[in-house]
Amino acid sequence: GQQVMQIPQYQHVQEGEDFTTYCNSSTTLSNIQWYKQRPGGHPVFLIQLVKSGEVKKQKRLTFQFGEAKKNSSLHITATQTTDVGTYFCLKGGGSQGNLIFGKGTKLSVKP
Amino acid sequence: KAGVTQTPRYLIKTRGQQVTLSCSPISGHRSVSWYQQTPGQGLQFLFEYFSETQRNKGNFPGRFSGRQFSNSRSEMNVSTLELGDSALYLCASRALGYNEQFFGPGTRLTVL
Numbered sequence: 160g161q162q163v164m165q166i167p168q169y170q171h172v173q174e175g176e177d178f179t180t181y182c183n184s185s186t187t188l189s190n191i192q193w194y195k196q197r198p199g200g201h202p203v204f205l206i207q208l209v210k211s212g213e214v215k216k217q218k219r220l221t222f223q224f225g226e227a228k229k230n231s232s233l234h235i236t237a238t239q240t241t242d243v244g245t246y247f248c249l250k251g252g253g254s255q256g257n258l259i260f261g262k263g264t265k266l267s268v269k270p
Numbered sequence: 271k272a273g274v275t276q277t278p279r280y281l282i283k284t285r286g287q288q289v290t291l292s293c294s295p296i297s298g299h300r301s302v303s304w305y306q307q308t309p310g311q312g313l314q315f316l317f318e319y320f321s322e323t324q325r326n327k328g329n330f331p332g333r334f335s336g337r338q339f340s341n342s343r344s345e346m347n348v349s350t351l352e353l354g355d356s357a358l359y360l361c362a363s364r365a366l367g368y369n370e371q372f373f374g375p376g377t378r379l380t381v382l
Binding site: 190192194200201202203204207247249251256257258259260261262263 | 303305312313314315318326327328360362369370371372373374375376
């Protein structure tokens with residue numbers, strides 16, 4: 160129904176390795192947002208994707224929205240220790256219904 | 271602009287008590303959402319308010335309620351507390367026409 164499946168749940172990488180987290184919905188999304196939560200902190204907005212097939216970049220972060228607007232991914236190139244945290248996707252809100260977060264992917268980076 | 275503020279930051283209650291948490295959104299933001307965050311369940315949506323009206327409600331029992339005032343400040347109330355209500359309660363505000371959520375630091379509720 161309304162769930163957003165996010166995988167993997169955990170990812171441990173060596174500094175310098177790449178990282179990817181995926182979100183999948185059974186229903187077509189009007190948009191999807193990505194957030195990062197540092198340990199002990201609160202979620203902070205990273206980006207919103209709206210268009211089918213959209214790709215957006217923020218320095219080492221690349222965000223993609225699937226052609227069918229049912230899936231999205233966040234890719235980090237050459238991870239750094241500052242990337243540590245949990246990454247969440249979010250759908251919904253307002254006229255789009257309930258706000259649903261993915262379960263999150265917790266990233267740890269070994270220096 | 272000041273960020274989203276939540277009070278209190280920490281709270282310890284016992285089973286059966288009730289609690290009220292407060293959230294002050296960013297100035298000009300009229301939408302406020304509440305979330306419960308636990309290690310096992312992640313971030314779960316409680317409700318969303320806009321201009322004093324509840325727009326959406328998550329799948330939580332009736333013990334969880336909320337309201338929004340004319341100045342956009344919001345409160346949530348949990349009655350008859352259970353041990354499982356121990357969690358970080360986050361609120362977020364957003365501006366009209368925008369989806370980006372700005373989160374407060376949260377209220378850490380412990381139920382003993």
